[in-house]
Amino acid sequence: MRLALFIFFVVLPAVEIFVVTKVAHAIGLGPTLLLLVAGAFLGSYVMRRAGASWWRALRGQVTTADGTALTGGRPDGKAAAHAALLFFAGLLIFLPGFVSDVVGLLLLLPPGRAVLQAGTAAWFVRRFTAVSGPGGVRIWSRGQDPLRGDVVPGDVIRGDIVRDDEGGDPQQIGP
Secondary structure (H helix, E strand, O other): OHHHHHHHHHHHHHHHHHHHHHHHHHHOHHHHHHHHHHHHHHHHHHHHHHHHHHHHHHHOEEEOOOOOEEEOOOOOHHHHHHHHHHHHHHHHHHOOOHHHHHHHHHHHOHHHHHHHHHHHHHHHHHHEEEEEOHHHOEEEEEOOOHHHOOOOOOOOOOOEEOOOOOOOOOEEOOO
């Protein structure tokens, strides 16, 4: 974990700064800053578009050919994963630096997204569980990982809880 944090907060920014300085020496400071600002605008545009479609996919909203939005109530996982990867690509382009821009641009291309989409979907299913909440709203909650000991395997025993300290009636547990 410490190594990952070190790489994320020290190594990657150092690589980005090194590449930006090399590009600035090659093409000049003005064009380099212009490219970085253009990347920020492009990244924010991609994140805005992907974020809106991500939210629609999670809500189960479908847009018809005439532009009417219909809410089906069932989230579209494939569309949500697609939009999430587009949002991540926009975030990488938005961040200052050319290495992250190149990775973000590769994710904007369909073959680049296809490589990560299956792995992202599998990770999401392993880590999160869809739960129907109040009013039929679908909520994604953190899944329980049996390897960490969150779930105890075995039989469920239904019964009554009797609290002697309150002297009350037994409370029914379960349906």
